Amino acid sequence: xxxxxxxxxxxxxxxxxxxxxxxxxxxxxxxxxxxxxxxxxxxxxxxxxxxxxxxxxxxxxxxxxxxxxxxxxxxxxxxxxxxxxxxxxxxxxxxxxxxxxxxxxxxxxxxxxxxxxxxxxxxxxxxxxxxxxxxxxxxxxxxxxxxxxxxxxxxxxxxxxxxxxxxxxxxxxxxxxxxxxxxxxxxxxxxxxxxxxxxxxxxxxxxxxxxxxxxxxxxxxxxxxxxxxxxxxxxxxxxxxxxxxxxxxxxxxxxxxx
Amino acid sequence: xxxxxxxxxxxxxxxxxxxxxxxxxxxxxxxxxxxxxxxxxxxxxxxxxxxxxxxxxxxxxxxxxxxxxxxxxxxxxxxxxxxxxxxxxxxxxxxxxxxxxxxxxxxxxxxxxxxxxxxxxxxxxxxxxxxxxxxxxxxxxxxxxxxxxxxxxxxxxxxxxxxxxxxxxxxxxxxxxxxxxxxxxxxxxxxxxxxxxxxxxxxxxxxxxxxxxxxxxxxxxxxxxxxxxxxxxxxxxxxxxxxxxxxxxxxxxxxxxxxxxxxxxxxxxxxxxxxxxxxxxxxxxxxxxxxxxxxxxxxxxxxxxxxxxxxxxxxxxxxxxx
Numbered sequence: 013x014x015x016x017x018x019x020x021x022x023x024x025x026x027x028x029x030x031x032x033x034x035x036x037x038x039x040x041x042x043x044x045x046x047x048x049x050x051x052x053x054x055x056x057x058x059x060x061x062x063x064x065x066x067x068x069x070x071x072x073x074x075x076x077x078x079x080x081x082x083x084x085x086x087x088x089x090x091x092x093x094x095x096x097x098x099x100x101x102x103x104x105x106x107x108x109x110x111x112x113x114x115x116x117x118x119x120x121x122x123x124x125x126x127x128x129x130x131x132x133x134x135x136x137x138x139x140x141x142x143x144x145x146x147x148x149x150x151x152x153x154x155x156x157x158x159x160x161x162x163x164x165x166x167x168x169x170x171x172x173x174x175x176x177x178x179x180x181x182x183x184x185x186x187x188x189x190x191x192x193x194x195x196x197x198x199x200x201x202x203x204x205x206x207x208x209x210x211x212x213x214x215x216x217x218x219x220x221x222x223x224x225x226x227x228x229x230x231x232x233x234x235x236x237x238x239x240x241x242x243x244x245x246x247x248x249x250x251x252x253x254x255x256x257x258x259x260x261x262x263x264x265x266x267x268x269x270x
Numbered sequence: 271x272x273x274x275x276x277x278x279x280x281x282x283x284x285x286x287x288x289x290x291x292x293x294x295x296x297x298x299x300x301x302x303x304x305x306x307x308x309x310x311x312x313x314x315x316x317x318x319x320x321x322x323x324x325x326x327x328x329x330x331x332x333x334x335x336x337x338x339x340x341x342x343x344x345x346x347x348x349x350x351x352x353x354x355x356x357x358x359x360x361x362x363x364x365x366x367x368x369x370x371x372x373x374x375x376x377x378x379x380x381x382x383x384x385x386x387x388x389x390x391x392x393x394x395x396x397x398x399x400x401x402x403x404x405x406x407x408x409x410x411x412x413x414x415x416x417x418x419x420x421x422x423x424x425x426x427x428x429x430x431x432x433x434x435x436x437x438x439x440x441x442x443x444x445x446x447x448x449x450x451x452x453x454x455x456x457x458x459x460x461x462x463x464x465x466x467x468x469x470x471x472x473x474x475x476x477x478x479x480x481x482x483x484x485x486x487x488x489x490x491x492x493x494x495x496x497x498x499x500x501x502x503x504x505x506x507x508x509x510x511x512x513x514x515x516x517x518x519x520x521x522x523x524x525x526x527x528x529x530x531x532x533x534x535x536x537x538x539x540x541x542x543x544x545x546x547x548x549x550x551x552x553x554x555x556x557x558x559x560x561x562x563x564x565x566x567x568x569x570x571x572x573x574x575x576x577x578x579x580x581x582x583x584x585x586x587x588x589x590x591x592x
Contacts (some may be wrong), residue, residue: 108369
């Protein structure tokens, strides 16, 4: 129940600044439009009706979905945790009989609820995911859940570098670039040469590219299983990293600023 | 006799800090050869607090009193020595059963969600501490009434005054009825009448529930009003432990003569301290006669040191050599 209240508070915080939410969505929409026009221009000037088997209308749909996913899979926990450590406000969190990571997960979930609602609606109504039988639907749902958990653990593990770095803001453009390039936010990774096909199993691609293809009905059951296995593997790696760095980091934490 | 609720035995804690050289060449040098230094924030401090006591921790900025609170609450681990609460609890382990029994209010650290009403944070705390709804509602109504913030419960925290925020921080620290309450600078930004209200409330709470209170403050009024016992920390070391009256009687043995002159003295005699151009202080016990020409004196006033004066004198002393 305490975690559910955390989730509710996070959602209310997101909705508290309506203007902020609207501007965030507007900025994302403009970015998506720019990317779409760029790709339509590529199609027009190349004179080809498809690129790597992807037609223009599929590309437009892909770019819209992957950008909604980028809103869900945000790197915000990194900067939130950095703020807590730099201001010393982590002390307040540490004084509560609560698991910080579980609380942080529910906070992460609460902040993403408006975008998860959009993705969920699109999956349930437009996407063929849940019209391909129980096994496929269940596998797809599991892939979404595991990937979401994996990505949260990844950004949380990255956030712990705050214990040793004073500022983590230089990471923001790096993470944006990683999601743009490795996550398939700027282009589907399938357009890359076959030598780079292994890139689709990196954590950013699992969260962006693979979940977009899932929603568009482009993944077979076998591909869903492979992506799920990779997501679980990354989950184990990030959990180990998290455990290791937390125990070291918390001993170097000084709770600055009285 | 029951064992102390807080027991600190020869605790030490040091921070690692960096020194930066000035100018561009210094910045360039620091880029490759950062100079680390160790600051001993707490040095060999031993302290025991009994259940139901109100202990005041006094010290100048950077003296180590907040670090001591951090050691007691488990925010920091002691480098050496032993810190135990409730006989067997090591704070740094942060066992949920231990955290359930302490309340912490760090005045410069907020528990409150900035964009939401204070009630939302308090409801979250209700769930975290597993407080039954009836008990929560009754206790919250009592606390908000006592601290005169009932109308502000539904106001977003960012719209509250500093004083109202501090009161809600205090409520957050008390909402689960802790056995030990740690208060770090609880009256910063609070007006005089609200301060008096908080003193009265905390005293009543201590009397009714035997809640142990550990209090740090720069405001000696806080300490004089609340603390049954004080520990003075200077440069990381405990230099006094006892009652406030004991502190005053131990250090206020020196009567001071305050002398106001009609103009600045051309020569300031030995044992005379200049406060401003026409205001001087003399230690009355060091001299048999006034070393200032009586024709220049407008007034002489004798006073004994108060707590502020004593602390000013104690805090201005040089760091003890190690």
